[in-house]
Amino acid sequence: MVVIAAMLYPGTARAENLTDAMVGAYNTSGLLEQNRALLRAADEDVAIAASTLRPVVDFIVAAQRDYSTTGSSSVAGVTTNTTSVTAQLGLDWLIWDNGARRLSLDAARETVLATRQSLVAVEQNILLRAVAAYFNVVLQSENVALQRNNLRLLGEELRAAQDRFDVGEVTRTDVALAESRVAATRSALSAALGGLSDARAEYANAVGRQPGQLVGRTSLPAGPRSLADAQALAVRSHPSILAAQHQVAAAELTVQQVAKSLGPSVTAGADVSSTESLSSSGYSNDATLSLTLTQRLYQGGGLNAQVRRAKASRDSVRANLLTVQRDVVQDVSDAFVRLQVARASLAASAEQVRAARVAFEGIREEATLGARTTLDVLSAEQELLDAQTAQISARAEESVAAYQLLSAQGLLTAEKLGLAVQIYDPTVYYNLAKDAPVKTSKQGRELDRVLKALGKK
Template identity: 60%
Template sequence: MLRTFTGRLSKMAALAASVAVLATAPRPAVADNLADALIGAYNSSGLLEQNRALLRAADEDVAIALSALRPIVNWTARIQSDYTKSGNGLTSTSSSPDTFFTGLELNQLIYDGGAARLGKQAAQETVLSTRQSLVQVEQQILLRAVTAYLSVLLQEEAVGIRQNNVRLLGEELRASEDRFEVGEVTRTDVALSQSRLANARANLADANGALTTAHAEYINAVGRHPGRTAGQPSMPGLPRSEEDAVALALRNHPALLSAQHQVRALELGIEQQRANLGPNVRFQADLGLTDDFGGSNFNESATARMIYSQPLYAGGRLAATVRRIMAQRDASRANLLNVQRDVTQDVSDAYVRYQTADASLTASDERVRAAQVAFDGIREEATLGARTTLDVLTAEQDLLDAQLARVSARTERSLAAYQLLASQGLLTAERLGLAVQIYDPTLYYNMVKDAPAAISKRSRDLDRVLEALGKK
């Protein structure tokens, strides 16, 4: 019986050692790493595709605004039937001639106080704003992928620790039963071991459930099932101080840049609306043929005219339109101030979060070391009868809590580091050097900014681009 008891203690020692090194054990070299998760999220995100399409729509608004500066040519064909009746009280005559007209109509803006030009510039500012919004969406997608990866990693490590805890407590229960048989402990000690083991199994079931939930979020964020994670990612380059981080964010954050372009677009919109209150000069020309059905008469005509117009009164609509866009401009300026403050606060929060997580990890490492020493000592003292089963179980639980806290602290530090990158506007595929085909927002814009005609080489190039995007 004593040999059996000694064998149980040897197994317990081996299991305790495995618990101690679990959190630092190397992962398989072929496992998925954080870069794999980020690449998957970037390549499969429907939200990114949605916002890229919205950007292309904003690009087309520039072409539409440009078209107002160009001539408009329409071809018209018209069949007309007129009925007339005339008389003098004694006799009357009636006729219903049918006529056919076909011709070309040209309309060209000559002068509008710069309204059309300002409309194009406002559309260009909207494009720049939308580009920055796309960058912000990209940051959100990548940060979600970072969070999903670290969550899976955290839950995997937690499951591993709890599995070892269940095995260790199972050995401790068997050791308690052996010691009870030889009269070294009471039935209470056995019951304590049974209770701790049951609780450990319940906690393991909870950890497995949390891991399943983390897998589901990973699939949603990355677009595929996770493989075995490769462990904690390396720390990205971080700013030397909070002040440096804030200064960089105020120059670079996409949300702030987007808000700045929104303000500029509305300021140009105000100038455009005011220009619309001034005179407008257009050139119009018609060239056509009129033919009488059933007769031999026809008429070829060509006309040209300059039309000058000046808004005088429109029921108050003109002034109200200017005031409305001025209010929108003021709201956009207020939003810019809010965004600037939010960016500053987000950087400060992320910086403090990282510093706190780093300090917590240092303390957790020390806690694990001390808890391991205490557990080893109490376990040895228990074999000599100087400690009770409850003391051993309590020390083992303290070690378990310390190991779980260290895993959480390590994950929190990694997440805080990448959140700090995002708060500065640096969490993008290009800045991270991901092995993906970076989406170029200028490619489509450069093809449509000159508003190419439907029948042109540029239009055919656009057709090929749309086909490649799978949108046509």
């Protein structure tokens, strides 16, 4: 289990950390709710398949009125009316079909397992989006602070250049250069504020609320020892691969089910009816038992076409499994390399910031002694700003890359991260629905309560 710990800034109210953002995304995601509903629909497909193994009972009430006229060529016809009511109870039960419906039930179960894994994949995407939104707000906030600080420093440089111009130490050109750089920085600050506004909007969309004060630095999850280890873990546990494997299993069962359904089937039937005449005191009671063997011999080529279609669908999902496996392995490789590059970039940018700061402070000191021009100072300050911007970008990139690698391995879930949320248990609804309970049964009433709690009824 990966545990995410965040350091709070001392002396301030509790700030939001990355865990808070992911909890918010998990609890408020409409996409998660949509896919949970799709999973419940797949659960009901199991119930529907299970119901086909049971008898079908119909109750029929029919009222009938007969008109009859009798007569001859010499005698006028006499019309009689007869009214009767029939109540009938009929039962049909497919008692043998060579196992076709049982295979259909097994295929529905595999589809449920595939849909569960698809739900996990959606959960990973939602959490990764929250991670990216979180660190983008942090990045843009730091960029705004950096531009504001740079604007303050340039304002000081402008005032110093103006003072030196007043005493004749520099020319008007030096003052104009300082004014130009201040104007450019104001423009950069406006762009940074726009970027922060966009980042906050994306955060609100991904997490479900506007960001507060965010903790800038969090401890990152421990990465794999090697790329090979990461790829091996992903092949074993990534939800997209597991979903594709269950889809293949369902397709295999469907091929068998279609082939079996072309064979003979045996159906038992029972009908009990009572007919009472309302025009007289007559009545009749009837009962019928039947056992029917059915074998379809010809359907214009449609029978074999159904088998071929099922096999083609199976071949399609088999190919998809191979594609998904390759994509997952590549995603792991891309995320692993991205993280390594981000870490190298962060280390290099830290050294760049250190060197640029030393250079800037030295050039500014030399400028006070007349050994450097205002342009030299402004150039050194811009280089320091560029280095600091690269550093905060590299820090955000490292953080996002670490969680992207976690997602690529199939480990970015609320359960594996240990998030303080009510984990959605897909087995609760499935266990209630899988046996197709009737509404009046105890299990059916429990299922109704679950639906009511979900706000779906």
